[in-house]
Amino acid sequence: xxxxxxxxxxxxxxxxGDVGAGKSSLVxxxxxxxxxxxxxxxxxxxxxxxxxxxxxATVKFEIWDTAGQERYHxxxxxxxxxxxxxIIVYDITNQASLERAKKWVQELQSQxxxxxxxxxxxxxxxxxDSRKVATEEAQAYAQENGLFFMETSAKTATNVNDIFxxxxxxxxRLQPAQNPSGMVLLNRPPAEKAAGASCCx
Amino acid sequence: xxxxxxxxxxxxxxxxxxSRQQGPASFNRSDSGRRSSSGETEGAEVVYLKDNVTxxxxxxxxxxxxxxxxxxxxxxxxxxxxxxxxxxNSNARLTEKDKNLYTIRAVPFSDIKSIRRHNPPIGWQYIIxxxxxxxxxxxxxxxxxxxxxFLATVKQHAFLVRSADDAxxxxxxxxxxxxxxxxxxxxxxxxxxxxxSPSSSVALSESPSSGNQEMTEGGAFNGSAASVRQNGTxxxxxxxxxxxxxxxxxxxxxxxxxxxxxxxxxxxxxxQMDGFLASERRRYDQPLVEHQSxxxxxxxxxxxxxxxxxxxxxxxxxxxxxxxxGKPRQPRLGLEEWSNFLDSEGRVMDANALKKRIFYGxxxxxxxRELWPFLLEYHPYDSTFAEREYLVAIKKLExxxxxxxxxxxxxxxxxxxxxxxxxxxxxxxxxxRTDRSLSFYDGDDNPNVHLLRDILLTYSFYNFDLGYCQGxxxxxxxxxxxxxxxxxxxxxFVSLMERLGPNFSRDQSGMHSQLFALSKxxxxxxxxxxxxxxxxxxxxYFFCFRWILIQFKREFDFDRTMLLxxxxxxRYLSEHLHLYFxxxxxxxxxxxIIGEQMDFDTLLKFINELSGQIDLNPTLRDAEALCIxxxxxxxxxxPPGTPPSLPIEDxxxxxQLEDDIL
Ligand SMILES: Nc1nc2c(ncn2[C@@H]2O[C@H](COP(=O)(O)OP(=O)(O)OP(=O)(O)O)[C@@H](O)[C@H]2O)c(=O)[nH]1
Ligand SMILES: [Mg+2]
Numbered sequence: 001x002x003x004x005x006x007x008x009x010x011x012x013x014x015x016x017g018d019v020g021a022g023k024s025s026l027v028x029x030x031x032x033x034x035x036x037x038x039x040x041x042x043x044x045x046x047x048x049x050x051x052x053x054x055x056x057a058t059v060k061f062e063i064w065d066t067a068g069q070e071r072y073h074x075x076x077x078x079x080x081x082x083x084x085x086x087i088i089v090y091d092i093t094n095q096a097s098l099e100r101a102k103k104w105v106q107e108l109q110s111q112x113x114x115x116x117x118x119x120x121x122x123x124x125x126x127x128x129d130s131r132k133v134a135t136e137e138a139q140a141y142a143q144e145n146g147l148f149f150m151e152t153s154a155k156t157a158t159n160v161n162d163i164f165x166x167x168x169x170x171x172x173r174l175q176p177a178q179n180p181s182g183m184v185l186l187n188r189p190p191a192e193k194a195a196g197a198s199c200c201x
Numbered sequence: 202x203x204x205x206x207x208x209x210x211x212x213x214x215x216x217x218x219x220s221r222q223q224g225p226a227s228f229n230r231s232d233s234g235r236r237s238s239s240g241e242t243e244g245a246e247v248v249y250l251k252d253n254v255t256x257x258x259x260x261x262x263x264x265x266x267x268x269x270x271x272x273x274x275x276x277x278x279x280x281x282x283x284x285x286x287x288x289x290n291s292n293a294r295l296t297e298k299d300k301n302l303y304t305i306r307a308v309p310f311s312d313i314k315s316i317r318r319h320n321p322p323i324g325w326q327y328i329i330x331x332x333x334x335x336x337x338x339x340x341x342x343x344x345x346x347x348x349x350x351f352l353a354t355v356k357q358h359a360f361l362v363r364s365a366d367d368a369x370x371x372x373x374x375x376x377x378x379x380x381x382x383x384x385x386x387x388x389x390x391x392x393x394x395x396x397x398s399p400s401s402s403v404a405l406s407e408s409p410s411s412g413n414q415e416m417t418e419g420g421a422f423n424g425s426a427a428s429v430r431q432n433g434t435x436x437x438x439x440x441x442x443x444x445x446x447x448x449x450x451x452x453x454x455x456x457x458x459x460x461x462x463x464x465x466x467x468x469x470x471x472x473q474m475d476g477f478l479a480s481e482r483r484r485y486d487q488p489l490v491e492h493q494s495x496x497x498x499x500x501x502x503x504x505x506x507x508x509x510x511x512x513x514x515x516x517x518x519x520x521x522x523x524x525x526x527g528k529p530r531q532p533r534l535g536l537e538e539w540s541n542f543l544d545s546e547g548r549v550m551d552a553n554a555l556k557k558r559i560f561y562g563x564x565x566x567x568x569x570r571e572l573w574p575f576l577l578e579y580h581p582y583d584s585t586f587a588e589r590e591y592l593v594a595i596k597k598l599e600x601x602x603x604x605x606x607x608x609x610x611x612x613x614x615x616x617x618x619x620x621x622x623x624x625x626x627x628x629x630x631x632x633x634r635t636d637r638s639l640s641f642y643d644g645d646d647n648p649n650v651h652l653l654r655d656i657l658l659t660y661s662f663y664n665f666d667l668g669y670c671q672g673x674x675x676x677x678x679x680x681x682x683x684x685x686x687x688x689x690x691x692x693x694f695v696s697l698m699e700r701l702g703p704n705f706s707r708d709q710s711g712m713h714s715q716l717f718a719l720s721k722x723x724x725x726x727x728x729x730x731x732x733x734x735x736x737x738x739x740x741x742y743f744f745c746f747r748w749i750l751i752q753f754k755r756e757f758d759f760d761r762t763m764l765l766x767x768x769x770x771x772r773y774l775s776e777h778l779h780l781y782f783x784x785x786x787x788x789x790x791x792x793x794i795i796g797e798q799m800d801f802d803t804l805l806k807f808i809n810e811l812s813g814q815i816d817l818n819p820t821l822r823d824a825e826a827l828c829i830x831x832x833x834x835x836x837x838x839x840p841p842g843t844p845p846s847l848p849i850e851d852x853x854x855x856x857q858l859e860d861d862i863l
Binding site for chain 2: 019020038039040041043044045046047048049062064067068069071072074075078096
């Protein structure tokens with residue numbers, strides 16, 4: 001995995017956002033390079049992982065893709081608890097989905113890990129003709145709230161790898177710990193687990 | 202119809218009547234004082250006799266061995282025998298010699314520790330006789346009833362008390378001598394009681410047994426043989442292959458015993474917790490935390506991060522056990538056989554037989570349209586063709602009325618009706634990504650996709666409090682695929698949601714109660730696995746969420762999903778077979794899960810990726826076996842009202858939360 005001298009970081013990342021905003025599609029694009037037009041709704045949650053290399057480290061994302069419906073809201077803390085990063089996804093063709101995204105940001109700011117890296121993704125950027133949310137509006141909101149922002153398209157792959165790469169760059173670099181590369185940490189003490197990201201050399 | 206088993210047990214009154222017709226072979230208790238059957242030594246008195254008491258060495262009915270159970274009194278001591286009939290099962294794989302292994306020859310009650318009675322709601326009553334050594338005989342199924350009578354007879358002649366922990370366990374203590382009773386309560390080695398027991402001086406059975414030593418020979422399955430293992434003293438002839446086989450059989454039986462013991466002690470723990478059911482509500486709110494501390498940690502898997510961890514043995518390992526209860530699956534129910542279930546006017550004559558048939562085999566696809574409405578309890582089993590036709594017509598009108606409720610919402614009204622717009626939007630998003638790979642739903646502007654939407658939207662008005670929730674489109678899709686008709690699909694869906702609606706309730710109570718019940722079932726059916734989950738923060742069983750929420754819809758292809766659903770909908774062995782099915786899957790992968798030390802994340806990923814990998818029929822059989830095995834202890838794990846049981850309170854009430862948009 002990481003060449004000697006490089007850090008290898010495991011980072012838990014959670015995707016939150018409205019139903020059908022494209023959370024699962026973004027993950028599928030990032031992890032498998034695919035797009036499915038009729039991606040099934042997510043029931044419960046899905047977990048997958050993918051590794052990206054940034055200049056000084058290799059980051060293995062442990063990705064939690066959640067169900068978007070408000071009804072399942074109460075399950076979300078189980079998944080964002082201890083996450084090092086979050087991508088809050090809205091659909092640029094749907095104004096309500098941005099409002100929903102803002103609610104998630106609020107919740108993470110009050111409940112989540114304080115040094116969590118948060119990104120706002122305006123997905124379905126390929127659907128320019130149906131756009132309902134102006135880029136500037138979302139950009140301004142993101143700036144005010146200390147998130148970084150990108151418009152993405154899971155369909156065309158625009159900015160998908162980039163958003164994960166940006167997150168990887170922003171993750172805090174922690175003290176190296178003993179962990180064979182590529183392995184899931186076993187029996188992490190709760191404190192370390194809560195920090196969400198762990199690294200090793 | 203491939204129906205191999207004998208009828209359910211008749212109650213004792215029926216048996217008494219039937220036995221009078223059976224003639225000399227049968228036994229009538231009133232003449233027990235005078236009678237002793239041939240081959241028994243003088244002075245022995247048969248105090249109980251029951252025919253058609255059967256053991257099930259394998260799941261194949263052809264292998265089941267019927268025999269005669271007797272209680273014999275001699276020299277003041279009570280003995281139990283069970284001798285298989287000769288010449289039965291001509292085409293079975295078990296030879297006469299195999300059968301001899303199971304024969305119970307004159308086991309003195311001083312060697313018996315307890316008798317556990319099982320009264321499954323459906324099927325035969327059976328008992329498991331546990332020896333003092335901890336080993337047990339295989340379950341004895343009473344095809345003709347008579348368990349109560351058996352226990353009553355034992356009680357007359359031996360010291361039998363009902364266990365304080367479990368009303369179905371009867372503890373045996375056959376010491377007439379008060380001094381011996383005291384000795385036994387001090388738990389002196391049981392060799393003492395055997396030595397003093399009259400068993401060594403009687404010869405009641407076909408096998409010569411004039412002393413302890415001989416009783417270990419000859420392949421007889423009896424109490425003294427068990428004592429060899431317990432004392433650990435090898436006696437003569439330990440290279441005798443027959444005896445080795447004998448020991449293997451004993452070991453397998455001991456699995457059953459261990460299981461029985463574990464469930465018993467489990468229930469004992471439960472009863473200490475100030476009433477199992479009363480504490481349920483409380484525990485949903487604090488999921489599983491407080492009972493964690495009450496669970497023992499018998500084997501803690503080595504968790505020092507080594508990828509190859511020794512995996513604690515599965516206490517009920519099916520593949521390796523000959524005592525498998527699950528029956529082979531049958532071919533699907535076809536048209537001709539189905540027509541035999543109906544009387545001339547179209548009533549199902551024996552609904553239970555029909556459910557049983559479907560439970561074991563499912564239904565041919567072209568019959569589903571006719572049968573699913575029964576299974577879903579939309580059509581009553583005792584309705585006639587004409588009544589059903591009428592019901593369909595009435596319900597169609599009712600559906601149209603319901604549908605108009607949202608159809609009549611104009612654009613202008615919709616603009617002022619956020620809840621409606623949002624609900625419709627959500628349904629629109631979901632129907633276009635439900636089973637689109639099926640030709641039935643594929644393509645642009647597919648009319649069936651529109652039907653899905655219309656039915657779901659109508660349902661969300663019919664049950665406005667519950668509304669629409671993700672997952673519902675998965676439940677409707679196979680129904681529409683089968684029923685084709687819009688109104689019929691709607692009403693079948695309504696019936697299904699009567700039972701599964703709580704899966705989608707806002708407070709998640711339906712899901713919590715099922716996950717809770719699942720955790721209790723794993724605890725009694727595979728405690729090492731349960732302990733593993735507990736130690737690895739997987740105790741909430743959320744990795745099974747999708748399985749339960751939409752009844753394994755995402756785990757199987759369409760055809761298998763339909764088969765599984767109709768089997769579950771029969772509610773034949775249990776209303777909660779789906780939970781045993783979860784246990785069955787988990788047990789199939791337990792060694793991998795524990796061996797690879799999966800944490801919650803890895804486990805969730807692993808479980809999600811099992812989609813399309815699960816072998817349906819064998820898993821169903823495991824689920825059936827687990828359900829039978831767990832018996833009433835399993836049922837006791839599942840609180841009343843747990844979906845898909847009908848809710849205890851009014852089913853139509855779904856609490857609303859403030860500030861909840863959908
Ligand atoms: N045109 C376009 N369609 C997209 C894009 N991303 C997702 N979709 C479509 O939007 C629909 C919903 O996408 P999902 O990825 O399932 O959405 P989700 O956020 O995971 O939804 P839930 O699991 O229900 O919360 C699917 O039909 C996708 O094909 C995109 O970038 N462009
Ligand atoms: Mg999704």
